[in-house]
Amino acid sequence: MAVAAPARPDRQRGAARLRAWALAPADPLVLGVFRVGFGLVMAGSLLRFLLLGWAGPLYAEPAVHFTYPGFGWVRPLPLGVLTGLLAVALGGALGFAVGRGWRAWGAVFVAAFTYVELIDAATYLNHYYFVTVVGGLTLALPMGAALVPGQTPRASVPRWTVAALRAQIGAVYVFAGIAKLHADWLVDAMPLRIWLPARGGLPVVGPLLDLEWMPWAFAWAGALFDLLAPFALSARKWRPWAYAAALAFHAMTYALFNIGVFPFVMMVAALVFFEADEWRALGRRLSRWRPSWAGPSGTGPRPPVQTSRWAAAAVAAFLAVQLLLPLRHWLYPGDRLWTEEGFRFAWHVMVAEKTGTAAFHVRQPETGREWTVLPSDDLSPLQEKQMAFQPDLLWQYAQHVERRFREAGHGDVEVRADAFVSVNGRPSRRIVDPDADLTRVPRSFGPKRWILPHPDF
Amino acid sequence: MSARFGAVLGLTALLALGAACDAADDGDARADVRRAMLTDLADRVILPAHASIVAEAGTLADATQALDADPTDETLEAAREAWVSAARSWQRLAALNLPGVKFGLYHNRIATRPANVTAVEEVIGGTETISAALVESRGSNVRGLPALEYLLFGDDALARLADPRRRAYARFVAADVLSQAEALQTKWSAGGGDEIGMFLAADTEGRNLQSSVSRIVNELAMVAEDLRYETIGRPLGVARTPEDESTGPQPGLVQAPYAGVSVALYRETLAGVRALVTGGGGTGLDDYLVALGAEIDGQPVGAAVLAQIDATDAAAAALQAPLREAVVSDPEGVRAVYDEAGELLRLLKTDMANWLGVSITFSDNDGD
Structure with missing residues (x-):
């Protein structure tokens, strides 16, 4: 009786059209330029990290480390090994930029960089995560199809490969913009209202930053920029202006905020939106010192790059995750600025000024003996301050306290957090249920019932 | 493109400069x-x-x-x-x-x-x-x-x-x-x-850890932590490490175990904190916080901090015996100091620090 329904012709046509679009030939130069730029800026970034000597105080010296779910197996390394690993990452980034064996170099870079990043969740930065995400994505794309010394470029790459990279980088801007569509940002101009006056001592621009209305101007301009940048950068007519705006925007954030190389990484990343003919036009202008390998040689290009269906499917799945992950905070009750649930890996950049104070109360149930434990006893100042306002890190520290007491021979103790947090100028409020024994709460992605609601969110 | 582009850039720079001068004339409060x-x-x-x-x-x-x-x-x-x-x-x-x-x-x-x-x-x-x-x-x-x-x-x-x-x-x-x-x-x-x-001079570098405001606020947080835990919590026997086998009060851990002036010294530390907050009676953090519009439930943050310094000081002044004795004879009185100092710590380290937007780390902050 059952009759197989015929495939609907319009759907078939749509799929065919999508397929034709995705597999249409695109110039590989876009990927080549990105590979060189990204590799070089990452090498520079790692060199800076090594020269500033941050590996020790950030990753090697702290006695305690906060982990990411599923990555508890990542162990801290002795400073010598860690420095070596960072040097390996630097070498990988350079090899990736140069191009011969770029995929192996890139894999080494991404693996080494990500390992270090995973050592301590208290050091989480969206900028590190960006490097891992974009670096990881490139490994599945034909980044070596152009601009590899001694190799003639390929005739073309499938269009989806270029589109995927642009989509990922564009998504970072858009999600950063969406994160700013929050009353704190748009209505109260927070935390810019805190940050800009703190920079009022800067020469020339300092007085400007001190103007009453300036935080609101920054807030709205920043949100609009983030939301529109990828679209403006995608339109040929707007591209020079949009890129100039991006340069100005990132340069300003570099000047105003202590955010390291992130602005430069984004300046380079945004170059992905330029088309190959624009690079060629630039190349012609600079042709006097153009290296011989930068363009097609006399022999003509090598055959087009064919990508496998599996690579395309993997990248599609990766991008789908990247499009959903930043929105997961909607699944949790309460405001993400308060609970931090769904806050990481979601491009919630610069949207909160948070401070906290935390102590831990320990109780031995059999004897009723009580202790108050100070996190500053065994955390670095950075860890202590980050932990104090991030509920999942407070939970992790409670587990650490439980272990410490077990090791000191006190058996199975209860651990409660006495923690207060202030967000964007709001009065501090208690964030963890003071009655909740955090050692009885399992680690999970579910809503944390022991986070107290904030009356003002 | 380049000529037009240059003109726009130049114009923008001029406008910015003009606005900067304008702002300077206004007296950037x-x-x-x-x-x-x-x-x-x-x-x-x-x-x-x-x-x-x-x-x-x-x-x-x-x-x-x-x-x-x-x-x-x-x-x-x-x-x-x-x-x-x-x-x-x-x-x-x-x-x-x-x-x-x-x-x-x-x-x-x-x-x-x-x-x-x-x-x-x-x-x-x-x-x-x-x-x-x-x-x-x-x-x-x-x-x-x-x-x-x-x-x-x-x-x-x-x-x-x-x-x-x-x-x-x-x-x-x-x-x-x-x-x-x-x-x-x-x-x-x-x-x-x-x-x-x-x-x-470090006023011009507000964005880093070395800025004077960052240094003061980080220091105040540390001093407030000591005021609660080191000088009161440990002698009281409340704050202890798991390795510490002791039980009950630890009179030997008071600040001045021989001279018996721990309470006086404690109150001097509070006076030192007060001087930092008030700028020694001149322009202090409290005035700067007012200029920033920092309030807690309608009260200026600086005023709340000063009131809490007073409350902590009053609780310490209420102790009738030297601290080394009071931790044994008047644990409730000492506990009151500990609790008030906890409020002070929270105000300084959380509420006040939040409004001052100080850098908490030598390394990079999160990006734009």
């Missing part, structure tokens, strides 16, 4: 307040505090010299008074070990607690000639004000000071405290290490 605050903190708080410890340490050095020359009830009493004055002066300054200042060494040599009395007795009971060089060669917990407190206020102090080596050691330790205080003052002074010049 907040930056002015911050500059005035740093100036007052330098002139009314930091420099006078260092002048004070040098003067008090000088008096103490003289008094121990008189004691060494003629050990009597009177000279001992004078030395004890000088010690208490110097210790009080030190507490007001202790809040000024601003992060970024590499003078922790001097602070350690003047005030490492608790004194290692066994090592002190070993030096005195030994045969090495007691001299400035000997004191110089010893660790921080064998010298400084805490070691001197033990010598001047310990059991049977006068009788034991009949030993000339004991008196000589007291005299050289006091002289060492003076020279450390002088070195510290030199480091701060404009004519010496000019830390004060750097403190005033």
Whole structure:
């Protein structure tokens, strides 16, 4: 009786059209330029990290480390090994930029960089995560199809490969913009209202930053920029202006905020939106010192790059995750600025000024003996301050306290957090249920019932 | 494109410059307040505090010299008074070990607690000639004000000071405290290490950890933590490490276990915190917070902080016995100080720090 329904012709046509679009030939130069730029800026970034000597105080010296779910197996390394690993990452980034064996170099870079990043969740930065995400994505794309010394470029790459990279980088801007569509940002101009006056001592621009209305101007301009940048950068007519705006925007954030190389990484990343003919036009202008390998040689290009269906499917799945992950905070009750649930890996950049104070109360149930434990006893100042306002890190520290007491021979103790947090100028409020024994709460992605609601969110 | 583009860039720059001049004419209130605050903190708080410890340490050095020359009830009493004055002066300054200042060494040599009395007795009971060089060669917990407190206020102090080596050691330790205080003052002074010049200049670098506002706020948080846990919580037996096998109050952990002036010293620390917040009665953090519009439930954050300093001070003043006794005889009274100090810690480290947007780390912050 059952009759197989015929495939609907319009759907078939749509799929065919999508397929034709995705597999249409695109110039590989876009990927080549990105590979060189990204590799070089990452090498520079790692060199800076090594020269500033941050590996020790950030990753090697702290006695305690906060982990990411599923990555508890990542162990801290002795400073010598860690420095070596960072040097390996630097070498990988350079090899990736140069191009011969770029995929192996890139894999080494991404693996080494990500390992270090995973050592301590208290050091989480969206900028590190960006490097891992974009670096990881490139490994599945034909980044070596152009601009590899001694190799003639390929005739073309499938269009989806270029589109995927642009989509990922564009998504970072858009999600950063969406994160700013929050009353704190748009209505109260927070935390810019805190940050800009703190920079009022800067020469020339300092007085400007001190103007009453300036935080609101920054807030709205920043949100609009983030939301529109990828679209403006995608339109040929707007591209020079949009890129100039991006340069100005990132340069300003570099000047105003202590955010390291992130602005430069984004300046380079945004170059992905330029088309190959624009690079060629630039190349012609600079042709006097153009290296011989930068363009097609006399022999003509090598055959087009064919990508496998599996690579395309993997990248599609990766991008789908990247499009959903930043929105997961909607699944949790309460405001993400308060609970931090769904806050990481979601491009919630610069949207909160948070401070906290935390102590831990320990109780031995059999004897009723009580202790108050100070996190500053065994955390670095950075860890202590980050932990104090991030509920999942407070939970992790409670587990650490439980272990410490077990090791000191006190058996199975209860651990409660006495923690207060202030967000964007709001009065501090208690964030963890003071009655909740955090050692009885399992680690999970579910809503944390022991986070107290904030009356003002 | 380039010509038109250049014109637009130029125009933008001109507009920005114009607006900047405009803003400067308006008198940028907040930056002015911050500059005035740093100036007052330098002139009314930091420099006078260092002048004070040098003067008090000088008096103490003289008094121990008189004691060494003629050990009597009177000279001992004078030395004890000088010690208490110097210790009080030190507490007001202790809040000024601003992060970024590499003078922790001097602070350690003047005030490492608790004194290692066994090592002190070993030096005195030994045969090495007691001299400035000997004191110089010893660790921080064998010298400084805490070691001197033990010598001047310990059991049977006068009788034991009949030993000339004991008196000589007291005299050289006091002289060492003076020279450390002088070195510290030199480091701060404009004519010496000019830390004060750097403190005033660091206003232009608000975005980093070395900015003066960041340094003050980070320091206040640390001092407030000490005010709650180190000086009250540990003697009370509340704050303990898991490795600590002790139970109940720990009177030996009070700040001045021999002199019995821990409460007075505690209140001096609060006065030091108050001076930082008020700019020594001039323009202080409280004024800057008002300029920033920082409020807690309708009350200026600075006013809330000052009220909480008062509340903590009142709870400490209410203790009738020295702290070493009160932790046993009046745990509820001490607990009240601990709780008020907890509120103060929360206000300084969370509410006030939030509004000041200080950098909490030497490394990168999250990006744009």
